[in-house]
Amino acid sequence: MTEETGTDYIGSPEDAFSVLGDETRLGILLELAQALSDGDPGLQFSELRRRVGVEDSGRFNYHLDKLSDGFIGKRDGEYGIRTAGLAVVSAIYSGTYGADTGEHTAESTWLCPDCGDPLTISYERDQLFLNCEEHGAQLGYPTPPGAYQGRSLSELATVVLKRTLSGVNLARQGICPRCWGATTVDYPRETEDSEEEWADYETHVSCERCWYGLEPPLRILLASVPSVQGFYTEHGHGLGEIIFGPQSIANADTCQVACETTDPVTATATIALGDDTLDVELDENCRVTALSSE
Ligand SMILES: [Zn+2]
Numbered sequence: 001m002t003e004e005t006g007t008d009y010i011g012s013p014e015d016a017f018s019v020l021g022d023e024t025r026l027g028i029l030l031e032l033a034q035a036l037s038d039g040d041p042g043l044q045f046s047e048l049r050r051r052v053g054v055e056d057s058g059r060f061n062y063h064l065d066k067l068s069d070g071f072i073g074k075r076d077g078e079y080g081i082r083t084a085g086l087a088v089v090s091a092i093y094s095g096t097y098g099a100d101t102g103e104h105t106a107e108s109t110w111l112c113p114d115c116g117d118p119l120t121i122s123y124e125r126d127q128l129f130l131n132c133e134e135h136g137a138q139l140g141y142p143t144p145p146g147a148y149q150g151r152s153l154s155e156l157a158t159v160v161l162k163r164t165l166s167g168v169n170l171a172r173q174g175i176c177p178r179c180w181g182a183t184t185v186d187y188p189r190e191t192e193d194s195e196e197e198w199a200d201y202e203t204h205v206s207c208e209r210c211w212y213g214l215e216p217p218l219r220i221l222l223a224s225v226p227s228v229q230g231f232y233t234e235h236g237h238g239l240g241e242i243i244f245g246p247q248s249i250a251n252a253d254t255c256q257v258a259c260e261t262t263d264p265v266t267a268t269a270t271i272a273l274g275d276d277t278l279d280v281e282l283d284e285n286c287r288v289t290a291l292s293s294e
């Protein structure tokens with residue numbers, strides 16, 4: 001016989017906030033997540049209370065009860081953490097600032113897609129920037145301090161790029177990388193500069209529910225397509241070089257984008273590396289409908 005409680009769901013973001021505004025409750029989530037990573041998906045009341053360090057069992061029970069609205073569950077007399085609880089623990093770690101490496105700016109081996117000059121990496125106010133002296137920020141991305149811990153700035157830049165592209169890859173397929181909600185992609189996004197090439201137009205990627213939203217150029221969206229990444233890898237280019245290498249996808253000699261139809265919008269991108277080309281066909285939601293290489 002399985003006794004199962006704690007299958008309630010968090011009613012609203014405000015409810016979640018009020019539940020989490022307590023040190024003991026955060027301690028419970030941290031201990032249950034640690035237990036899970038040690039191979040214990042559940043802990044008995046007394047063991048959990050001992051680990052969190054609360055003496056009063058009535059008070060401890062009160063806090064467990066609060067967390068039972070979505071963050072923890074009880075099964076066969078043991079408490080375990082649920083996915084929303086794990087997300088809280090991950091957010092705590094990502095926001096925790098560790099040892100400062102003392103590094104505030106560093107030279108990168110990556111190049112500005114506009115002029116080919118080396119980019120400078122900097123980290124300030126929870127954002128990582130890749131700057132060109134002449135062309136300004138080529139990438140600015142929200143990066144929690146926990147990401148910087150134990151990494152050099154150039155390692156951090158690689159981490160940010162990988163995370164950005166894998167997030168864009170999910171969002172392009174309709175999945176929010178932050179809240180699991182639904183995303184939409186509009187392209188080409190209307191910009192004020194009518195002189196711009198169609199291929200240089202931006203896209204608008206947004207989550208229908210949370211804060212996630214980006215306006216990447218269409219070419220950057222293409223850099224998130226796994227087959228495009230594979231094509232670059234086959235030609236000896238790392239992930240960073242897709243955007244910031246001598247044969248950047250942002251370069252019109254390397255990547256041509258043509259609008260095929262306007263209502264609905266469809267497009268074909270042709271990427272040329274060495275003697276090879278890769279054609280990527282995109283539908284109205286910027287999803288890949290066909291790939292062909294020569
Ligand atoms: Zn530049």
Ligand SMILES: [Zn+2]
Nearest residue numbers: 176179207210
């Ligand atoms: Zn979202």
